Amino acid sequence: MQYRKRPVIIEATQWHGFEEGPHDLGIVPFKQDYTDNGWIDTLEGGHVVTPGDWIITGVKGEKYPCKPDI
DSSP: OOOOOOOOOOEEEEOOOGGGOOOOSOOEEOTTSSSSOEEEEETTEEEEEOTTOEEEEOTTSOEEEEOTTO
16 A cells, blocks of 8 residues: 655744844753754754754644754
8 A cells, every 4th residue: 555645834943053142942052062053852852953954843843953955
């Protein structure tokens, strides 16, 4: 059998780092390095976020990062 998965419209915001100003993406500074990287908690666990990454909001409001080349 074959099944078709319909596309879902999602919301995504590109993150440019902490110097950009306040945001509500749930990103906090990543304390283990001295860069502008951030940390975001996801349903699968935490992930490092680098400036330029996209933060995708899922259908249930969950957030997770995506590299720009994806």
